[in-house]
Amino acid sequence: MQVALLGGTGDIGEGLALRIAAETDHEVLVGSREESKAVDAATDYEDVLAEHGHDVALSGHANDEATALGDVVVLAVPPFHVTDTVDAVAAELDAGTVLVSPAVGMDKSADGFSYDPPGVGSVTELVAATAPDEVPVVGAFHNLPANRLAHLDDDLGIDTLVVADDDDAKRTVVDLADDVGGLRPVDAGPLANAPEIEGITPLLINIAMNNDDMHDVGVRFL
Numbered sequence: 001m002q003v004a005l006l007g008g009t010g011d012i013g014e015g016l017a018l019r020i021a022a023e024t025d026h027e028v029l030v031g032s033r034e035e036s037k038a039v040d041a042a043t044d045y046e047d048v049l050a051e052h053g054h055d056v057a058l059s060g061h062a063n064d065e066a067t068a069l070g071d072v073v074v075l076a077v078p079p080f081h082v083t084d085t086v087d088a089v090a091a092e093l094d095a096g097t098v099l100v101s102p103a104v105g106m107d108k109s110a111d112g113f114s115y116d117p118p119g120v121g122s123v124t125e126l127v128a129a130t131a132p133d134e135v136p137v138v139g140a141f142h143n144l145p146a147n148r149l150a151h152l153d154d155d156l157g158i159d160t161l162v163v164a165d166d167d168d169a170k171r172t173v174v175d176l177a178d179d180v181g182g183l184r185p186v187d188a189g190p191l192a193n194a195p196e197i198e199g200i201t202p203l204l205i206n207i208a209m210n211n212d213d214m215h216d217v218g219v220r221f222l
Contacts, residue, residue: 003176004070006031006063006085007077009041012102015149016076016141017045021056022152024179028058031066033088038062052152067092072100072176074141079103079123086130095134098169101127102141104201112209113202115195122194124163136169138162139194140177140185143201145208148216156182158218161197163188186221 003020005013008030021028030045032038038060049056067073067089077085082103086093093099103123105116118126124139131137140162148154160177162185164170170187177185188197200219208215 001071001176002027002029002069004029004031004061004066004073005076006066006073006089007075007081008032008066009037010076010078011146012141012144012149013074013076014041014045015144015146016074017058018048018152019149019156019180019183020176021045021058022049022052022054023181024176026176026179028056029066029069030058030060031063032060033063035060035062035065038066048152064089064092067097070097072098072172074100075103075127077103079105079118082123082127083130086127090132093132093135095136097135098172099127099131099135099137100141100173101137101139102144103127104142104198106202106205112206115199115202117195117198121192122198124194124198125191128165128191136164136166137191138164138166138169138173139191139197140173142197143204143219144183145204145216145218148218154216156180156218157220158182159184159186159220161186161188163191163193163197165190184220
């Protein structure tokens with residue numbers, strides 16, 4: 001399977017690219033608005049993987065090309081860029097593409113971070129409202145610590161909650177997440193449950209900010 005990471009040069013994109021490339025047989029496509037930036041990032045990721053004993057090739061592409069090639073397309077972009085990104089690649093999306101949203105809207109104040117969802121309820125639901133009607137949207141990877149993902153020597157031991165209205169698309173993402181060692185996918189129901197999941201992310205960041213030994217905190221449901 002080909003996994004395209006739009007905005008794959010950012011923190012969460014880097015972490016997902018490295019983990020998926022290192023621990024699965026899926027092909028990783030690094031996307032960016034600038035193809036040259038994506039190509040450079042893919043080369044850098046290959047170097048990191050080689051240092052950890054993984055002889056894996058990644059490819060860099062402009063976002064639209066990565067989308068056209070991808071079976072699963074992950075919107076690894078900030079929440080304020082998701083609609084523009086979906087609009088920019090919409091012509092390359094079809095019913096055979098699984099579109100994944102990990103973005104979370106947040107505000108920062110002197111006290112820390114708070115959840116700031118869009119009017120439709122969640123960023124995941126905003127993606128679903130923006131994408132072509134035939135494209136299944138899945139919410140996943142919202143609460144993952146990007147730094148911990150990118151450090152391949154670190155054990156994950158964390159969960160990712162997965163929501164979708166399309167059962168086949170959800171299964172595809174659950175299987176993808178399950179292929180990554182130490183990452184356990186947990187079915188959290190339909191897209192309507194995305195606000196509760198996205199709201200966990202600012203809580204985790206606040207915990208990380210206030211505890212020196214918990215900079216890369218994640219969640220595990222027992």
